[in-house]
Amino acid sequence: MSQQAELQQWFRAVDADGSGSISVQELQRALALGQLNFSLAVCAHMIRMFDRSGKGSIDLEAFARLHQFLMQMQESFRYFDTERKGSLSYSAVHQALQHAGFNLADEAFKAMFRAFDPDLDGRLGLAEYMAMTLFLRSASATFTAFDTQRTNSIHLDFNQFIYACANSR
Numbered sequence: 125m126s127q128q129a130e131l132q133q134w135f136r137a138v139d140a141d142g143s144g145s146i147s148v149q150e151l152q153r154a155l156a157l158g159q160l161n162f163s164l165a166v167c168a169h170m171i172r173m174f175d176r177s178g179k180g181s182i183d184l185e186a187f188a189r190l191h192q193f194l195m196q197m198q199e200s201f202r203y204f205d206t207e208r209k210g211s212l213s214y215s216a217v218h219q220a221l222q223h224a225g226f227n228l229a230d231e232a233f234k235a236m237f238r239a240f241d242p243d244l245d246g247r248l249g250l251a252e253y254m255a256m257t258l259f260l261r262s263a264s265a266t267f268t269a270f271d272t273q274r275t276n277s278i279h280l281d282f283n284q285f286i287y288a289c290a291n292s293r
């Protein structure tokens with residue numbers, strides 16, 4: 125079976141109600157079957173990131189892009205999981221992000237890591253790693269949208285700050 129046909133078949137399986145688009149709930153259930161347990165909020169974030177229609181659900185084309193994103197995340201996770209523990213240490217996550225082109229200062233990285241490591245065991249599982257990467261990409265895209273002069277610094281009023289935060293989660 126071609127990759128496209130496979131993706132189509134999977135899309136139909138995930139689209140439980142046969143509506144032709146994948147809702148947040150449908151996505152959450154499908155990912156959970158693959159042992160990826162995400163909150164509804166994170167699933168909604170994934171949908172928003174790839175949904176160009178603004179309908180809050182994704183069609184086959186957007187699903188293909190989301191699928192590619194998740195595969196890439198999974199690949200980088202496995203690559204940096206050198207101890208084969210199924211989770212990444214603090215320094216492994218730091219390396220993975222540097223590899224992906226994100227050079228965060230220690231304090232910023234520490235705060236972000238902590239936010240995605242609620243049990244504070246100093247490690248991120250695959251779902252946590254994906255959620256963190258999703259956040260970082262959205263935050264980065266939002267920042268870039270405000271940083272029109274490419275000065276790597278932005279000035280936000282309170283409303284813009286709320287907009288930026290809401291778009292990053």
Ligand SMILES: [Ca+2]
Binds near residue numbers: 139141143146
């Ligand atoms: Ca559906």
